[in-house]
Amino acid sequence: QQQVKQSPQSLIVQKGGISIINCAYENTAFDYFPWYQQFPGKGPALLIAIRPDVSEKKEGRFTISFNKSAKQFSLHIMDSQPGDSATYFCAAQRDSNYQLIWGAGTKLIIKP
Amino acid sequence: GAGVSQSPSNKVTEKGKDVELRCDPISGHTALYWYRQSLGQGLEFLIYFQGNSAPDKSGLPSDRFSAERTGGSVSTLTIQRTQQEDSAVYLCASSLGPRLRVHEQYFGPGTRLTVT
Numbered sequence: 001q002q003q004v005k006q007s008p009q010s011l012i013v014q015k016g017g018i019s020i021i022n023c024a025y026e027n028t029a030f031d032y033f034p035w036y037q038q039f040p041g042k043g044p045a046l047l048i049a050i051r052p053d054v055s056e057k058k059e060g061r062f063t064i065s066f067n068k069s070a071k072q073f074s075l076h077i078m079d080s081q082p083g084d085s086a087t088y089f090c091a092a093q094r095d096s097n098y099q100l101i102w103g104a105g106t107k108l109i110i111k112p
Numbered sequence: 113g114a115g116v117s118q119s120p121s122n123k124v125t126e127k128g129k130d131v132e133l134r135c136d137p138i139s140g141h142t143a144l145y146w147y148r149q150s151l152g153q154g155l156e157f158l159i160y161f162q163g164n165s166a167p168d169k170s171g172l173p174s175d176r177f178s179a180e181r182t183g184g185s186v187s188t189l190t191i192q193r194t195q196q197e198d199s200a201v202y203l204c205a206s207s208l209g210p211r212l213r214v215h216e217q218y219f220g221p222g223t224r225l226t227v228t
Contacts, residue, residue, distance in 0.1 A: 032215050043116070043203050043219025044155070089155065093215050098143060098162070100217065104154040 002027060004092050006103030014111050019077040021106045023090035026071065030092040034100075035064065035075045038087045047088070048075070080110045114138070116220035118204050124226045125194055133189045133223045137206030144187050145217060146179060147203040155203070161187060162209060194227045201225070 005024045013019045023033075034049035050057045050064040050073065057064045063076040077084055090103040117136040125131050137144050146158040157171040161181045172178070176195075181187040191198055201224050205217040 034215070041221070043205070043221055045219065046216050049216075095215075098160055098210055099157065099168070100215070102155045102157075107152070 002101050004090060004101050004103045006090050006106060008106060009104070010107045010109070012109045012111060013080045015080060015082060017080050017110075019080045019084065019108055019110070020074055021088050021090070021108070022072065022074045023092075023103050024070075024072045025092050025101075027092070027094075027101075028071065029094050030101075031095040032093045033064070033066065033073050034091050034093075035062075036089045036091065038089065038105075040086075044089055077108075080108075082110045082112050084108065085110045116204055116206055116218050118202075118220035118223050120223060121221065122224045122226075124228060127196060127227055128193055130190065130192045131194055131225065133191075133202050133225070135187045135189070135204030135206075135220060137185060137187070137204070138218055139185075140208070141206035141218070142184060142209035143207045144181060145205045145207075146187070146189050147205065148173075149201045149203055149222070151200075158189070158202075191225075194225075196227045199225055199227045 007022050035047045036044035037047040038044040048059050048062050050066050052068050055066050061078045066073045088106045091100045093100045119134045142163055144161040148156040159179050160168045163184045164181050176192045179189045201222040203219055203222045205219045207217045208214050
């Protein structure tokens with residue numbers, strides 16, 4: 001029940017296209033759903049996060065869509081650029097708990 | 113301000129040797145995490161510190177692994193009698209701590225450990 005399942009494992013998108021990464025969770029007690037971005041040789045960095053009281057959050061070209069009833073959330077990258085090529089991790093956390101539960105990651109490649 | 117720093121950035125060691133990995137968190141961050149990331153894989157949680165205490169050591173893979181944190185700041189992860197399967201990138205992260213609704217973890221660049 002603590003798992004966060006992420007798909008796909010890898011994704012290739014043409015420059016200018018839309019990249020979509022999906023995550024599903026079981027524990028309805030989660031309060032916080034972040035996405036982290038990791039470039040090779042670097043640690044992950046917070047990209048965007050959402051709470052279950054909203055269905056969508058947008059920051060620039062990055063959007064999180066959240067479906068509470070389906071227990072799913074997804075990251076959409078609009079107008080994908082080669083600089084977006086990285087590994088993306090979804091995660092989930094309870095406000096009362098220190099621990100982030102991580103998805104397995106998606107390696108995104110944007111072809112020029 | 114300065115981010116999370118880790119040293120060394122790379123460490124090559126022989127099987128059976130002990131290694132120490134260091135993490136300097138962001139000043140004022142009371143929570144500190146260690147993770148392990150094998151090549152092309154996800155993040156494996158190792159241990160969490162709140163101040164100098166480690167309430168959750170559940171992720172440590174074996175008793176060869178230990179960690180400490182002093183002064184509520186610097187943390188050291190020690191691996192004794194290293195094995196080839198210990199080869200991975202060890203990531204440290206810090207956060208403001210268990211303040212309600214403030215969860216962002218800031219990661220260091222990691223230490224790449226290679227056991228030969």
